[in-house]
Amino acid sequence: MSAPEVRTLEATPVGPYRLPTPAENTKLGIWVWLASDCALFAALIATYVSMHGHVGHAPTPQQLFDLPLTATATFVLLLSSLTMGLGLEAAQHGEHQRLMRWLVVTMILGLAFVGLQAVEFTTYVHRGLTPDASNFGASFFTLVGFHGLHVTFGVAWLLSIFIFVVRKGPLGPRDLWRLEAASLYWYFVDVVWVVIFTVVYLLGKVS
């Protein structure tokens, strides 16, 4: 008696068509998630835009924002996108050591960004802006803090991949989607920061 046929989730030809691979399904899921996250950030940004003039007795955005510090954080995050891309490229070429180095650099840059954000928040609190000081304070800390949580989660995700590689060995072609999914998330966080930097900080200084 012959063994029953076992169908895997690999790309299976069906006539001229084919079933999606798990990697493609994961990627589709990531894009759906990012699209929904986009809507979430939109709600927070819209709330901030509507509330940034409601300062009460707290400092205004013009008095408060420290553009050089925020610009430094922006460059750190932009640089982390570059290092993430270089790490992904190294993985695609099977250069294990180079991937590990770029992953570490990306995580350090992510942590540096979160650290700069912590410095910024502490400074603002000392200057009198707390989440309960005004509608501006509440919407500002919610929006920027939510983004900071995203960066922190991204660092944790990259760390999980780093540990995966340390324990299981170099990423093979079947595992590359893990890194590709994490890189999409990381870039998305950077994209959102570009919007926040412009709408909150630059336009906040101007308007």
Place this chain on the structure above:
Amino acid sequence: MGIGGPQLHTGPEPRPAGRAVGTTRVHLLVAILLAALTIVAFVSVGGHLLPVGWLIPLLLVLAAAQVCMQLLYYMRLKWDRRIFALLFGGGVALAVLIVLAVHAMLSL
């Protein structure tokens, strides 16, 4: 029309997961352009180089250019399946509607 199976994928053959599409040169070039646009935005605001009426549209255009570059080259939408771009475009469209709705609601 195919015979003998459901129509699951009719688009072009997708880029296999993990295949290299962006080179170091492309990554570096995009990173330099992103940094340059950020510097232009920062200097424009910090140096009070333009009247506010010009500055606000300039900043929005610079941000839009940066977002597009990141989506196309870093997030690889330029090379990937169109469905991903459509999905994300849908998310952005929804985001714009949410911004308008929330802003209108809170401005009442």
